[in-house]
Amino acid sequence: MLQEESDLSLIIAQIVQKLKGSNLYAQLERQAWASLQRPEIRLESLKEDIKEFFKITGWEKKLQNAVYSELNVYPLPRHPAAPPEHLKEPLVYMRKAQGSWEKRILKSLNSMCTELSIPLARKRPVGQQKELLNKWNEMGTDEPDLSLFRPVYAPKDFLEVLINLRNPNYENGDSLSFRTHLGLIQVPLKVKDIPELKECFVELGLNTGQLGIDDSTQVPPELFENEHVRIGQKVLAEQDSAAAQQYIRQGSPTALRAELWALILNISSQPEDILYYEQLKTNVIQHDLLVDSLIYKDVKLTASNDDYYFVFEDYLYQVLLCFSRDTSVLGHFAYNSASPPKSYIRGKLGLEEYAVFYPPNGVIPFHGFSMYVAPLCFLYHEPYKLYQTFREMYVRFFFRLHSISSHPSGIVSLCLLFETLLQTYLPQLFYHLREIGAQPLRISFKWMVRAFSGYLATDQLLLLWDRILGYNSLEILAVLAAAVFAFRAVNLMEVTSLAAAEAVLADLSTLKVMPLLQIFLFATVT
Amino acid sequence: MSRPKNQNYKSHGSSKGKEREQRASIRFKTTLMNTLTDVLRNRPGWVEVKDEGEWDFYWCDVSWLRENFDHTYMDDHVRISHFRNHYELTRKNYMVKNLKRFRRQLEREAGKLEAAKCDFFPKTFEMPCEYHLFVEEFRKHPGITWIMKPVARSQGKGIFLFRRLKDIMDWRKGTAGKKFTSLEAQPVRAAAATANPSGTHDARSSDDQKDELPVENYVAQRYIENPYLIGGRKFDLRVYVLVMSYLPLRAWLYRDGFARFSNTRFTLSSIDDQYVHLTNVAVQKTSPDYHPNKGCKWMLQRFRQYLASKHSPQVVETLFSDMDNIFIKSLQSVQKVIISDKHCFELYGYDILIDQDLKPWLLEVNASPSLTASSQEDYELKTCLLEDTLHVVDMEARLTGKEKRVGGFDLMWNDGPVSREEGAPDLPGMGNFVTNTHLGCVNDRKSQLQQLFRSLQAQKKASS
Numbered sequence: 001m002l003q004e005e006s007d008l009s010l011i012i013a014q015i016v017q018k019l020k021g022s023n024l025y026a027q028l029e030r031q032a033w034a035s036l037q038r039p040e041i042r043l044e045s046l047k048e049d050i051k052e053f054f055k056i057t058g059w060e061k062k063l064q065n066a067v068y069s070e071l072n073v074y075p076l077p078r079h080p081a082a083p084p085e086h087l088k089e090p091l092v093y094m095r096k097a098q099g100s101w102e103k104r105i106l107k108s109l110n111s112m113c114t115e116l117s118i119p120l121a122r123k124r125p126v127g128q129q130k131e132l133l134n135k136w137n138e139m140g141t142d143e144p145d146l147s148l149f150r151p152v153y154a155p156k157d158f159l160e161v162l163i164n165l166r167n168p169n170y171e172n173g174d175s176l177s178f179r180t181h182l183g184l185i186q187v188p189l190k191v192k193d194i195p196e197l198k199e200c201f202v203e204l205g206l207n208t209g210q211l212g213i214d215d216s217t218q219v220p221p222e223l224f225e226n227e228h229v230r231i232g233q234k235v236l237a238e239q240d241s242a243a244a245q246q247y248i249r250q251g252s253p254t255a256l257r258a259e260l261w262a263l264i265l266n267i268s269s270q271p272e273d274i275l276y277y278e279q280l281k282t283n284v285i286q287h288d289l290l291v292d293s294l295i296y297k298d299v300k301l302t303a304s305n306d307d308y309y310f311v312f313e314d315y316l317y318q319v320l321l322c323f324s325r326d327t328s329v330l331g332h333f334a335y336n337s338a339s340p341p342k343s344y345i346r347g348k349l350g351l352e353e354y355a356v357f358y359p360p361n362g363v364i365p366f367h368g369f370s371m372y373v374a375p376l377c378f379l380y381h382e383p384y385k386l387y388q389t390f391r392e393m394y395v396r397f398f399f400r401l402h403s404i405s406s407h408p409s410g411i412v413s414l415c416l417l418f419e420t421l422l423q424t425y426l427p428q429l430f431y432h433l434r435e436i437g438a439q440p441l442r443i444s445f446k447w448m449v450r451a452f453s454g455y456l457a458t459d460q461l462l463l464l465w466d467r468i469l470g471y472n473s474l475e476i477l478a479v480l481a482a483a484v485f486a487f488r489a490v491n492l493m494e495v496t497s498l499a500a501a502e503a504v505l506a507d508l509s510t511l512k513v514m515p516l517l518q519i520f521l522f523a524t525v526t
Numbered sequence: 527m528s529r530p531k532n533q534n535y536k537s538h539g540s541s542k543g544k545e546r547e548q549r550a551s552i553r554f555k556t557t558l559m560n561t562l563t564d565v566l567r568n569r570p571g572w573v574e575v576k577d578e579g580e581w582d583f584y585w586c587d588v589s590w591l592r593e594n595f596d597h598t599y600m601d602d603h604v605r606i607s608h609f610r611n612h613y614e615l616t617r618k619n620y621m622v623k624n625l626k627r628f629r630r631q632l633e634r635e636a637g638k639l640e641a642a643k644c645d646f647f648p649k650t651f652e653m654p655c656e657y658h659l660f661v662e663e664f665r666k667h668p669g670i671t672w673i674m675k676p677v678a679r680s681q682g683k684g685i686f687l688f689r690r691l692k693d694i695m696d697w698r699k700g701t702a703g704k705k706f707t708s709l710e711a712q713p714v715r716a717a718a719a720t721a722n723p724s725g726t727h728d729a730r731s732s733d734d735q736k737d738e739l740p741v742e743n744y745v746a747q748r749y750i751e752n753p754y755l756i757g758g759r760k761f762d763l764r765v766y767v768l769v770m771s772y773l774p775l776r777a778w779l780y781r782d783g784f785a786r787f788s789n790t791r792f793t794l795s796s797i798d799d800q801y802v803h804l805t806n807v808a809v810q811k812t813s814p815d816y817h818p819n820k821g822c823k824w825m826l827q828r829f830r831q832y833l834a835s836k837h838s839p840q841v842v843e844t845l846f847s848d849m850d851n852i853f854i855k856s857l858q859s860v861q862k863v864i865i866s867d868k869h870c871f872e873l874y875g876y877d878i879l880i881d882q883d884l885k886p887w888l889l890e891v892n893a894s895p896s897l898t899a900s901s902q903e904d905y906e907l908k909t910c911l912l913e914d915t916l917h918v919v920d921m922e923a924r925l926t927g928k929e930k931r932v933g934g935f936d937l938m939w940n941d942g943p944v945s946r947e948e949g950a951p952d953l954p955g956m957g958n959f960v961t962n963t964h965l966g967c968v969n970d971r972k973s974q975l976q977q978l979f980r981s982l983q984a985q986k987k988a989s990s
Contacts, residue, residue, distance in 0.1 A: 311824070
């Protein structure tokens with residue numbers, strides 16, 4: 001009892017500490033001072049009156065949302081004696097693996113740099129700055145020569161690293177038994193099985209209404225949809241993050257989605273935020289980074305060629321170029337197993353005083369990175385709103401998809417979850433695919449790394465991402481991947497090569513996500 | 527064999543009067559080589575005839591029609607894919623005249639409010655005969671942009687934008703110069719042409735005019751300077767409307783269609799760059815930015831979804847019902863002028879532009895919308911569209927005539943508005959009237975067609 005209480009006070013102290021530096025704190029202070037003018041605030045009961053005032057004017061709600069946001073994003077502190085690395089990643093072997101992977105990426109980046117003799121960063125001459133400013137809204141028309149640039153890495157390179165991950169303390173012997181894991185991932189992390197997933201995703205059950213199922217044309221809207229929309233509007237009126245997060249587990253109506261996501265991610269569009277974005281834009285104009293060319297290349301290779309997202313090409317540049325200069329993103333490395341790469345001012349290699357993070361936000365884009373942003377363009381029109389949403393989504397969820405960690409939403413756990421689900425509930429299929437040299441993870445990995453962006457139709461993707469936000473977890477990606485295999489199992493049983501298996505699973509654009517998930521979790525005989 | 531008249535269920539015409547005979551095979555002819563031939567050849571029981579063979583169904587092109595329609599005898603059951611004088615709707619100058627006349631009629635009969643519903647066509651002046659009217663309008667609104675379009679060409683050819691009278695003066699001296707100057711010298715004739723308010727024009731005389739002077743007619747139209755942009759790009763919508771007859775007016779609206787994007791970002795400062803302003807795929811294909819994989823098209827479902835995520839459902843509903851209004855009013859305006867031959871049907875391609883206030887504008891109506899496919903998605907769309915067109919034309923005499931939906935087509939107008947509800951009377955002004963159009967909505971045509979034909983078969987068995 002005492003331990004819990006002291007834990008709680010520790011948590012409260014940490015959150016208060018965090019929020020004290022935030023914008024919200026300054027606003028609350030200002031509001032409190034301004035409220036002294038009001039007649040209902042009396043000196044005798046100052047504290048209670050101001051609290052009451054905050055409650056009535058909605059500021060308490062805002063504070064509540066901020067606290068809720070902190071709780072969601074930051075992991076709870078463990079043992080007080082634990083070093084900060086433990087917050088990033090508690091397992092040593094994972095940290096080591098992440099460290100060596102990062103070294104490889106950096107080496108690749110540096111060698112590209114020297115090969116092409118392009119500096120990592122340089123100041124743009126004034127003429128170029130003016131040009132870029134004029135072209136800011138249509139950077140997609142620019143056709144720089146990108147033929148010499150290669151993406152630093154692709155998801156399949158990352159997969160190879162994950163396949164070779166081993167826990168040095170774990171010995172399972174060489175003899176094969178029914179407990180042997182047939183898949184590619186060979187680390188002993190705990191993953192949920194279907195009964196546990198059912199408990200976790202209880203709102204996706206057969207008896208609960210869902211958007212993506214119960215709003216189809218055959219179902220009269222009075223049964224579920226109308227009421228659901230009404231509740232959504234109420235949640236938005238109350239401006240309650242926690243309620244919105246609970247609500248969105250059943251899916252978000254299209255018209256309310258943009259606001260709901262902003263509420264859940266606790267994004268406000270204050271003048272300071274707009275100003276911050278404009279500042280980032282100025283940074284982009286003034287300095288040219290090598291990473292910019294990588295971003296250009298990625299957008300041209302992926303989003304621009306996509307039938308759905310090509311329209312948003314310019315927005316992607318505006319978001320990603322600013323993102324790479326945003327040093328506030330460095331904050332998330334406190335709980336990310338990855339660490340931002342360091343670069344040294346020319347001639348001062350190794351001297352800590354001359355070290356800077358490169359790129360400024362510490363995130364090196366890989367092939368397909370721009371697809372994290374593309375679906376958001378469907379929701380947000382103003383670049384700064386789009387930017388804020390993407391940044392929040394990245395520091396809450398997307399970073400876990402390309403760093404090595406033991407977190408249940410980390411890509412390693414997702415891969416293991418996927419393979420375990422397949423092996424446990426579709427053993428014949430798994431065995432068959434393995435026999436023909438088509439390990440299922442080789443096909444589904446790219447779906448999960450991109451959170452299915454670019455593979456599903458946009459409306460289905462947004463319904464899936466609704467649930468990611470609602471459950472604050474990426475596990476649903478692994479479940480969906482397994483559900484897709486289950487759905488196409490009959491065809492997959494007939495293929496005889498990896499290429500044929502890839503062909504069966506090449507086109508996911510016609511899939512309806514929610515029925516697949518529901519059937520896999522709640523309607524399959526286990 | 528007469529049928530009892532049922533006020534509520536107006537048939538859509540395919541089985542009036544005597545029982546239609548089932549034909550053993552249907553002979554078709556077409557000169558086009560693309561999706562249409564695929565669809566026709568794959569239709570069970572349809573046989574292609576070439577050259578001079580007799581046909582039951584002809585998907586012809588408009589030049590054949592012009593030359594041969596008047597002296598071709600057609601049996602009752604024969605169908606042909608154009609109306610004799612479709613150009614009343616599809617040639618920009620005639621359409622404008624008909625619409626203006628219709629608007630005046632509406633104003634007389636139903637008042638200003640009703641007439642205002644016809645204001646979906648940007649102010650247009652026929653050149654050169656309305657040149658003086660145009661100059662008057664031009665001077666009233668200095669600084670706006672105008673677009674000059676040839677009356678009878680397609681695929682974006684010959685179109686240019688201008689802001690100053692000087693620009694068209696220069697152009698006048700060029701290609702069409704001769705015609706202008708000759709008419710300028712005879713102001714009386716020009717005035718006479720415009721002083722004819724009823725808009726009746728002798729089709730033959732304008733054809734003659736064409737023969738005399740080898741110069742084409744143009745229209746000058748007010749350019750819509752505030753188009754709705756997606757991703758900073760301008761786009762227009764292509765929507766398909768099938769008209770089975772004009773008297774009475776029976777029209778079907780196809781649920782699918784697409785939005786065509788311009789390949790470059792929209793800005794008014796570059797009116798010389800025709801790639802920006804013209805969204806026809808044909809023009810876009812020659813733009814230096816064009817990548818064939820891109821396709822620069824979005825299906826209408828995707829467009830409707832996009833709008834729904836940015837605007838409230840009411841706003842989206844209003845936009846789509848405004849578009850319904852465009853289709854219906856444009857067809858009504860030519861209803862009395864087009865020769866309504868029972869052998870004829872026509873599939874129109876409507877080009878609609880949306881402005882930033884979410885008001886739809888009619889750019890033009892095409893009598894021969896392109897049926898070539900620019901991508902796999904496009905191919906599917908067009909083949910399904912053509913299959914469903916043939917279902918509605920119903921050479922196989924399968925439909926009862928009471929259907930409100932056939933595949934992807936919804937009956938939009940049946941000599942009056944059509945209600946969405948089953949069994950509800952087709953009368954507006956009743957509380958729950960919802961129009962029977964589903965543009966950009968889910969198109970589950972396969973399952974609908976299965977159900978439809980199954981029940982038709984069952985009905986036939988029961989009655990025989």
